[in-house]
Amino acid sequence: MSKLSWLRHALFQRAEFLSARDLLQRAVAISGLFLLVQLAGFREFTGILNGTIGSLALGWNLSAFLAVIYILVYLAFVVLVPVLVLAAMILTVWQRCIPKAEYSRVAPDSNSRRSDANG
Amino acid sequence: MKSRTSRILAGLTALALAALIWLPCLHFVFTRPASAFRQDQGLSPKARQLAARHLRLWTDPDLRAQELNKMRVSNAEWDFMGRSYLVWSLANMTLRDPASKPLYLQTMDRIIDETLRLEKQEGMYFFLMPYARERHYLVQPPHSLFLDGEIALMLASRRMVEEKPEYKPLLTGRVDAIVERFRKSRRMLLESYPDECWMFDHCVALDAIKLADQLDGSDHSALIRDWLAMAKKKLVDPKSGLLISSFMEDGTPLDGPEGSSLWMVIHSLQLLDPDFARDQYQRARKELGAITLGFGYAHEWPKAWKGTPDIDSGPIIPGFDISAGSSGMALIGASTFNDGQFLAALAATLDFAAFPSRTQGRLKYCASNQVGDAALLYAATLGPLWEKVITGAKP
Numbered sequence: 001m002s003k004l005s006w007l008r009h010a011l012f013q014r015a016e017f018l019s020a021r022d023l024l025q026r027a028v029a030i031s032g033l034f035l036l037v038q039l040a041g042f043r044e045f046t047g048i049l050n051g052t053i054g055s056l057a058l059g060w061n062l063s064a065f066l067a068v069i070y071i072l073v074y075l076a077f078v079v080l081v082p083v084l085v086l087a088a089m090i091l092t093v094w095q096r097c098i099p100k101a102e103y104s105r106v107a108p109d110s111n112s113r114r115s116d117a118n119g
Numbered sequence: 120m121k122s123r124t125s126r127i128l129a130g131l132t133a134l135a136l137a138a139l140i141w142l143p144c145l146h147f148v149f150t151r152p153a154s155a156f157r158q159d160q161g162l163s164p165k166a167r168q169l170a171a172r173h174l175r176l177w178t179d180p181d182l183r184a185q186e187l188n189k190m191r192v193s194n195a196e197w198d199f200m201g202r203s204y205l206v207w208s209l210a211n212m213t214l215r216d217p218a219s220k221p222l223y224l225q226t227m228d229r230i231i232d233e234t235l236r237l238e239k240q241e242g243m244y245f246f247l248m249p250y251a252r253e254r255h256y257l258v259q260p261p262h263s264l265f266l267d268g269e270i271a272l273m274l275a276s277r278r279m280v281e282e283k284p285e286y287k288p289l290l291t292g293r294v295d296a297i298v299e300r301f302r303k304s305r306r307m308l309l310e311s312y313p314d315e316c317w318m319f320d321h322c323v324a325l326d327a328i329k330l331a332d333q334l335d336g337s338d339h340s341a342l343i344r345d346w347l348a349m350a351k352k353k354l355v356d357p358k359s360g361l362l363i364s365s366f367m368e369d370g371t372p373l374d375g376p377e378g379s380s381l382w383m384v385i386h387s388l389q390l391l392d393p394d395f396a397r398d399q400y401q402r403a404r405k406e407l408g409a410i411t412l413g414f415g416y417a418h419e420w421p422k423a424w425k426g427t428p429d430i431d432s433g434p435i436i437p438g439f440d441i442s443a444g445s446s447g448m449a450l451i452g453a454s455t456f457n458d459g460q461f462l463a464a465l466a467a468t469l470d471f472a473a474f475p476s477r478t479q480g481r482l483k484y485c486a487s488n489q490v491g492d493a494a495l496l497y498a499a500t501l502g503p504l505w506e507k508v509i510t511g512a513k514p
Binding site for chain 1: 130141430443474487
């Protein structure tokens with residue numbers, strides 16, 4: 001598998017819920033979203049927090065809406081992303097440390113889907 | 120099914136562990152030494168960046184109009200207070216950074232002249248909230264101590280760093296008028312709004328009188344002493360021991376102690392009665408200040424007082440009862456008393472939750488506004504002006 005296709009596989013193939021890859025994918029998604037709202041300049045609207053309108057042209061409601069979006073995405077980026085990455089690392093280390101037999105019972109990504117399908 | 124449950128449990132456990140590791144560490148990303156915010160000598164990097172943004176506002180009329188208009192939609196007072204805090208900051212900066220004195224003095228003069236022009240041209244209501252027009256001031260002709268005190272302190276601060284003869288009669292006239300009204304008032308309480316008096320405005324006005332005494336050789340020490348004695352007796356919340364923030368002209372309390380104005384009151388008191396100021400700071404630090412997971416913040420009201428959020432407190436974040444207004448102003452209190460731990464923790468919160476934005480060496484906080492940033496600049500620069508008054512040095 002070429003490096004590029006491995007990356008595509010890691011990033012876009014849907015992972016098992018709460019697996020290490022799932023957590024990392026969520027971290028990447030939040031980071032991407034944060035990059036978007038940051039580049040779009042939503043940060044400028046957060047003046048609404050002290051009662052100052054973000055933009056006279058856009059008005060109170062739209063300014064407040066953009067501010068709320070920015071604040072939620074920012075908090076997710078600063079608080080949640082590191083937690084997701086750390087949790088993925090903990091899961092990976094855990095799966096590598098426990099014996100193989102138990103490892104399969106804890107359901108690594110590659111086997112778990114079949115287990116789920118079998119009920 | 121069992122394997123799916125195990126995986127989810129493992130994932131949740133990992134998330135909980137990760138949160139336990141990350142949350143106590145988060146503040147390390149934002150915490151800097153207190154000296155990054157305010158230095159004993161010279162200007163801190165943050166003060167320089169904040170100042171650069173404000174100096175730009177006063178050389179770019181379009182940018183200034185844009186910022187001021189956004190604030191005036193909510194509160195005309197902010198336009199005025201942003202000017203006051205900036206002039207007081209520039210006075211301290213002139214003493215901290217003499218090499219830039221010409222630029223700072225020029226900016227102070229521009230702000231003062233424009234403010235006086237607007238006051239004369241548009242009347243005092245231009246810088247007051249609309250409800251000032253809804254009732255008559257009890258004392259006629261109407262005066263707002265809010266405007267008179269801050270303008271007097273602007274003029275006095277400018278003259279303290281370098282004499283400007285044109286401002287001498289302006290300061291004397293303003294101070295004499297305030298003193299005359301104090302003498303005529305039975306309770307020594309002056310209105311800022313109709314039948315609404317503010318502790319903040321009284322303390323700032325008394326600071327201006329003290330500076331004027333030093334500049335022009337007058338002596339109002341008895342007036343200041345009597346006023347402080349009255350305030351300690353009648354304007355202190357008995358439960359917390361903190362000064363209340365607003366009251367009627369007959370002394371009836373309106374609001375209890377409020378962080379959004381109390382931290383500045385404490386700073387003002389340092390010039391008038393240092394022991395009382397320290398006592399108030401220690402009480403405020405205990406009743407209003409808090410540090411959680413390394414982040415500093417402040418409540419608007421002490422535990423024993425139930426208040427309602429308003430334009431001064433800003434929104435109150437539930438759970439922790441964090442007031443944006445009080446937390447920002449707490450930096451002034453912490454700087455005044457060199458409370459390094461609280462100052463560094465407050466500055467960490469500022470960088471975490473006030474959304475700093477830097478452009479070409481100019482810093483602004485997006486969750487703040489011009490008056491908020493000017494108050495932060497004041498917190499980062501205060502000290503030398505008060506010290507000059509306390510040591511009795513002349514301009």
